[in-house]
Amino acid sequence: MQRFEGRVALITGASRGIGLAIAERIVAEGGSVVITGRKQEALDAAVAALGPNALGAAGRADDADHRAATLALVAERFGRLDHLVNNAGINPAYGPLAQVGVDVMRKTLEVNVIAALEWARDAISSGLLGDGGSIVNISSISGVAAAPGIGFYGVSKGALITLTLQQAAEFAPGIRVNAVAPAVIKTDFARALYEGHEAEAAAQYPLKRLGEPADVAGPVAFLLSADAAWITGQTLVIDGGASAGSIL
Helix, strand or coil, X not given: CCCCCCCEXXXXXXXXHHHHHHHHHHHHCCCEEEEEECCHHHHHHHHHHHCCCEEEEECCCCCHHHHHHHHHHHHHHHCCECEEEECCCCCCCCECHHHCCHHHHHHHHHHHHHHHHHHHHHHHXXXXXXXXXXXXXXXXXXXXXXXXXXXXXXXXXHXXXXXXXXXXXXXXXXXXXXXXXECCXXXXXCHHHCCCCHHHHHCCCXXXXXXXXXXXXXXXXXXXXXXXXXCCCCEEEECCCHHHCCCC
């Protein structure tokens, strides 16, 4: 399939993991991508691997100057923007809610929620195309269920799901907005949730394995594409069947 031929996607936090897998999928289907990340060296390596249809812009997701510079790069190089993926996120605190510092909570919301809204608003102001334009926000299973140990991260991802609903209502009919909520995906970001006990962690899922970045990239590509032209305001849970539960 070449669902993204002639189209341009901006993906935040995409120097590795889920974001990079999404970029790989879009490029494989004929699209061009601009990816962001905090570390220049990792970003350069990702761009080199993606090939000539990729550009990188280093910076923090919650930095307004970085957003402006990135969108200017998109306009200069490609002259259009069709898709936005808000993948950048942080989880600087592990432990119960009672122990999370206020500054950590504020920073988590700034990056995981407010920056996602700001990227969308700035992208639209910079010409994110209507009539086929689309946004996907990367939430988490922790945003729809209790997640001991990463509770405030879950709070932020729940807020991102609500933001998705509001954006879908306000940006329609020209731009569709959806979200995905993955369970544990084998990335450096989630390593603390499975390292040293991967088999035990995987056994909790009906499909008996942890997710891979490509397991998220495929559904995101679908939601971005014209195949999902009548889908907006939805959150797709990607959890290896965990939410199906069992009565046995």
